[in-house]
Amino acid sequence: MRLAKATLIWAALATAICVPIAFAAASPLLAWRGPLYILAGFAGIVALGLALVQPLLIAGYLPGLSAYRGRRVHHWIGGALVVAVVVHVGGLWITSPPDMIDALLFASPTPFSPFGVIAMWAIFAVALLAAFRRRLRLRTWRIAHMSLAVVIVVGSVVHAMLVEGPMETVSKAALCALVLAAAIKVMADLWMRRKRATPRGESLARQ
Amino acid sequence: MTTLVLSRRNLLAAGSSVLAAGISGLLLPARAEGLAPTPSMSGGSNNYRKGAAIVDRIGKGGFWMSGTVRRAGDGAPLAGQRIQIWAHTTEGQEHEPQSHGATLTDKDGKFRLEMPQIIPIFGQPHGHLAYDSGEFQTVFLRPVMRSAKETSLEAHFVLQPA
Numbered sequence: 001m002r003l004a005k006a007t008l009i010w011a012a013l014a015t016a017i018c019v020p021i022a023f024a025a026a027s028p029l030l031a032w033r034g035p036l037y038i039l040a041g042f043a044g045i046v047a048l049g050l051a052l053v054q055p056l057l058i059a060g061y062l063p064g065l066s067a068y069r070g071r072r073v074h075h076w077i078g079g080a081l082v083v084a085v086v087v088h089v090g091g092l093w094i095t096s097p098p099d100m101i102d103a104l105l106f107a108s109p110t111p112f113s114p115f116g117v118i119a120m121w122a123i124f125a126v127a128l129l130a131a132f133r134r135r136l137r138l139r140t141w142r143i144a145h146m147s148l149a150v151v152i153v154v155g156s157v158v159h160a161m162l163v164e165g166p167m168e169t170v171s172k173a174a175l176c177a178l179v180l181a182a183a184i185k186v187m188a189d190l191w192m193r194r195k196r197a198t199p200r201g202e203s204l205a206r207q
Numbered sequence: 208m209t210t211l212v213l214s215r216r217n218l219l220a221a222g223s224s225v226l227a228a229g230i231s232g233l234l235l236p237a238r239a240e241g242l243a244p245t246p247s248m249s250g251g252s253n254n255y256r257k258g259a260a261i262v263d264r265i266g267k268g269g270f271w272m273s274g275t276v277r278r279a280g281d282g283a284p285l286a287g288q289r290i291q292i293w294a295h296t297t298e299g300q301e302h303e304p305q306s307h308g309a310t311l312t313d314k315d316g317k318f319r320l321e322m323p324q325i326i327p328i329f330g331q332p333h334g335h336l337a338y339d340s341g342e343f344q345t346v347f348l349r350p351v352m353r354s355a356k357e358t359s360l361e362a363h364f365v366l367q368p369a
Contacts, residue, residue: 031327032297092329096301098253099329109250109349110330163330164355 005062013056016178017049020171027166037126040091041166050077050161052179055186079088079135085120092130112162119155122148146187153183236288244279244367245343251347254301255337265297265308265322272334272357273319279367284316289359290364291337292320297330297356301335328354336362344369 024045030038053203056062058075065073095099126148133141156178160167233319276288279284293307300306310320325332339345343366 029326032295034300096254096329102250102253107249109248109351112330164327164332165330197330 001061009061012064013053016052016175020167020175021045021049021054024166027168034095036091037095038180041085042089043087044160045102045167047081048156048175048179050081050084052175052182053077054081054148056186057184059186059189061186071110078127078130081123085123089120103172110162112159113136115155115162116143119152119159122155125154141181146190149183149187153179169204208357222261222364224347241280242282242365245346245348245363245365247345247347247351251349252291252337253335253349255291255335255347256293256302256304257309257341259293259309260308260354261289261310262308262320265320265346266296267323269322269358270296270322270324271319272322272336272362272365273317273359274336274362276316276318276364279365281338282365284312284314285343285366286312286314286316288312288316288338288364288366289340290318290342291339292321292322292334294298294322294325294334296323296325298323301328324358325327325352325360332357332362336364338364338366341369343367 021042024042035039052078053062054074057065057070057077060067062070065093089100089104100106102108103110103117106114106117108112108114111181126145127147128140129136131142136144160176216295234312272292276285276290277283278285282343290309291307291309293301293362296300296306298305308322310318313319320355325334332355334352336348336350337346346364346366348356348362348364350360352360
C-alpha cells in the first residue's frame with residue numbers, strides 16, 4: 001500500500017513536469033528556431049519544473065527520501081536551478097542581444113520580462129545566501145530564504161503564464177498552478193508547525 | 208498727459224478683450240499642435256539593419272503588414288515615404304537580412320507589404336517598422352499581434368520634421 005502511494009506520488013510529479021515539456025517539444029514553433037534558442041527555452045521550462053520539486057523536497061513530501069537526503073537533493077537542485085536560469089538567459093542573449101539587454105535593464109516592451117528578471121535575481125540571491133548559510137543566524141536565513149522563495153515562485157509563474165511561446169497553454173497553467181500550490185502548502189505547514197511549537201512552552205508554563 | 212477714464216464702457220471693453228485673449232491663448236496652441244507625432248516604441252529598433260532594400264515582397268509572402276504615414280499637426284498623408292519592415296518569420300530570424308525589406312507610401316500615405324508569416328519571438332508575436340530617411344524624425348514601431356494566428360498587422364506613423 002505504501003509502495004503504491006509512493007509510486008503514485010513520484011508518477012504524478014514526473015507527469016506534472018514531463019507533460020508540459022513533451023507538449024513544448026511537439027510545438028510547431030520550434031521549426032523556426034535555432035538550436036540555441038530552443039535550448040534556452042527548454043532551460044526555462046526545466047527551471048519551472050525544478051521550482052515544483054524544491055518545496056516538495058524540503059518538506060519531505062517525496063517518499064523514499066530521508067529528511068537528510070531530501071535536504072541534500074534540495075541543495076543540488078538549487079544549483080541546477082541557477083544553471084538552468086543561466087542557460088535560459090545566456091541562450092536568449094546570444095539569440096537576440098538587444099531584446100535580452102532591454103529585459104535585464106527593465107526597458108523591455110514585453111510585460112513578462114521584469115517578472116522573469118526579478119525571479120532570476122532572487123534565485124541568484126538565494127544561491128549566494130546558501131553559500132554563506134553557516135555564517136547566518138537560522139532565523140535570518142529562514143526569513144531571507146522564505147521571502148526570496150515567494151519572489152521566485154510568483155515571479156516565475158507570472159513570467160511563464162504571460163510568455164507566448166512553444167509551451168502549450170493548459171499544461172503550462174497546470175504546472176504553474178502546482179508550483180504555486182506546492183509553495184503555499186509547504187510554507188503554510190512550516191508556519192503552522194512553528195506556531196504550534198512556540199505557544200507550547202507558554203501553555204506548559206501556565207499549567 | 209493722458210487721463211485714465213474708468214467708464215463702464217471702457218471697463219467692459221478692456222475686460223472682454225483680456226478675457227478673449229486669455230481664452231484664445233489657451234485654445235490656440237492646442238489647435239496648432241493638432242495631430243501629435245508618434246513616439247518610438249520601446250524595443251522598436253531591436254535587430255534593425257540600416258538601409259533595407261525596397262522590395263515587392265519579403266520572401267515568399269503570405270502575411271500583410273500595412274499602415275499609414277501622416278504629418279504631425281495637420282495630419283496630411285505623406286506620399287513616397289520609405290518604411291522599413293522586419294520580423295521573425297517562418298523564413299528567418301529578426302536579425303537575418305532576408306527578414307528585412309522596405310516599401311513606399313502611395314499618394315494617400317498608405318503602405319502595404321507582403322512578407323512571410325510572423326511567429327512569436329521572445330514571448331510575443333510582433334513586427335518591427337522604421338521610418339529612418341532623414342526628412343522627418345526617426346520613428347521605430349513594434350506592433351504586437353492580438354493572436355499568433357493572425358495573418359496581418361497594422362502600424363501607423365505620424366511624423367514630425369527633423
